[in-house]
Amino acid sequence: MKEGRVSFDPAVLVLEDGTRYSGRAYGARGRTLGEVVFATGMTGYQETLTDPSYAGQIVVMTAPHIGNTGVNDEDTESSRIWVSGFVVRDPSRVVSNFRATGSLDDQLVTEAVVGISGIDTRAVTRRLRDAGSMRGGVFSGADAALDADAQLEIVRAAGQMAGQNLSSQVSTVDGYVVAATTASIGRLAVLDLGVKTSTINYLAERGFDVHVMPQSVSITELLAIDPVAVFYSNGPGDPAASDGHVSLLQEVLKKGLPFFGICFGNQLLGRALGYGTYKLPFGHRGINQPVVDVATGRTEITSHNHGFAVDAPIGVISDSPAGFGRVEVSHVNLNDNVVEGLNALDIPAFSVQYHPEAAAGPHDANYLFDRFRDLVLKSKDSK
Incomplete structure (x- = not known):
């Protein structure tokens, strides 16, 4: 078994309608923007992360426990992680799988993917189901201290997915x-x-x-x-x-x-x-x-x-x-x-x-x- 990180650094997910979800930093620290969408798979998070179809999107995992099996070199679907950001409720503190070569959190840090944990992903999912997918941003590290209005302005200035050739x-x-x-x-x-x-x-x-x-x-x-x-x-x-x-x-x-x-x-x-x-x-x-x-x-x-x-x-x-x-x-x-x-x-x-x-x-x-x-x-x- 491998030990994962435990973060107490603040982070916030901001949606373009002004909805905010406060949690803990997960993965790299900083700022990331994209279209916020939810994925309902209970398994296969490594396939989701490395699927190029998710480029430009901040993915909210509806399954509560993510990272249990860590990461390995066999389950990647491309040469890198493509999601713009990653949102989970409870990241695993322990990696337990014989195929694992490292922890998911470490891999997110290595590939500079900004994420957030410790928020109610059910509430985020319900919001997206009611209002539809929308632009959003994850702010951690120094960016977590930005004024709420400034964070929202940054999110609303981001490009829409419609009309983009990626x-x-x-x-x-x-x-x-x-x-x-x-x-x-x-x-x-x-x-x-x-x-x-x-x-x-x-x-x-x-x-x-x-x-x-x-x-x-x-x-x-x-x-x-x-x-x-x-x-x-x-x-x-x-x-x-x-x-x-x-x-x-x-x-x-x-x-x-x-x-x-x-x-x-x-x-x-x-x-x-x-x-x-x-x-x-x-x-x-x-x-x-x-x-x-x-x-x-x-x-x-x-x-x-x-x-x-x-x-x-x-x-x-x-x-x-x-x-x-x-x-x-x-x-x-x-x-x-x-x-x-x-x-x-x-x-x-x-x-x-x-x-x-x-x-x-x-x-x-x-x-x-x-x-x-x-x-x-x-x-x-x-x-």
């Missing part, structure tokens, strides 16, 4: 290849909009030689690897601010290449097909979202992290406004009837809004990687 901040600068771990079925072009390690591993296990490409790649550069298919990853930001990625995807669809998109990739497929997107009041985040597969009627418990959604008609087959044929909404959220998946009927393309690659689970939707493999093999056989 792909360039999280995408790889240089492309790289992860070889298939079973018999290869061809090269897969993965547009890195904030891709997770688990996604790459699951694709490699399905026989793809995974070519991870920067978000700035051109259609010429993408086609130069002669891909059998294209994949758009998860990622942060507003899909309405990603016109370049939409145009690139439309070129891919015109070429008839099979396509699969996850999360942000689902929103961009929606836009490429001609549908709009909109911001959800407080988004879907956590690992317990019930989603129904419209074709089978099967309900899956799924992992989510998105604040935007596709505006497409549910329960009917519609014509793609962008001219790509018939489209159906394949999956629907049972909590609020939000579109959770798209399936193009006249071209080989589909997507889901949630995370079938969630390493911490649930794994109900992992079959989607097999469905993608089958789609690619069917497309190859038809040529």
Whole structure:
């Protein structure tokens, strides 16, 4: 067992509506700003922290005890922690897990992530459920002593998530290849909009030689690897601010290449097909979202992290406004009837809004990687 830190330094979480929550400093000291959102997972906090989709967000964990299993080198989903800030109720004082290589608090300090503990995260969650996700700031160290009005002014001066294109901040600068771990079925072009390690591993296990490409790649550069298919990853930001990625995807669809998109990739497929997107009041985040597969009627418990959604008609087959044929909404959220998946009927393309690659689970939707493999093999056989 490893001992964690115990902090008595003051800290405060300030929301843009003026609501304040006083607690103790957790992780690095200082000031951080971002969109305050809540995540409902009771496990997998290390996956949440290292998921690039959380860039620009201060994450409130609804589970009360965080840090019990510490951190390790196996459960990271990227090369660093991406959350702007971290809010917990009771950080573990003791790290107890045979895989742990350190404490979560130490890792937050090392990576300069400002957090707060010792506040009623239930109250914060209820506030966000009532008022919606909003800008906020965590202030500790010298910044905790700032005047309350000054802290609120700093929060309200921060940028909104709507309208932000964050792909360039999280995408790889240089492309790289992860070889298939079973018999290869061809090269897969993965547009890195904030891709997770688990996604790459699951694709490699399905026989793809995974070519991870920067978000700035051109259609010429993408086609130069002669891909059998294209994949758009998860990622942060507003899909309405990603016109370049939409145009690139439309070129891919015109070429008839099979396509699969996850999360942000689902929103961009929606836009490429001609549908709009909109911001959800407080988004879907956590690992317990019930989603129904419209074709089978099967309900899956799924992992989510998105604040935007596709505006497409549910329960009917519609014509793609962008001219790509018939489209159906394949999956629907049972909590609020939000579109959770798209399936193009006249071209080989589909997507889901949630995370079938969630390493911490649930794994109900992992079959989607097999469905993608089958789609690619069917497309190859038809040529």
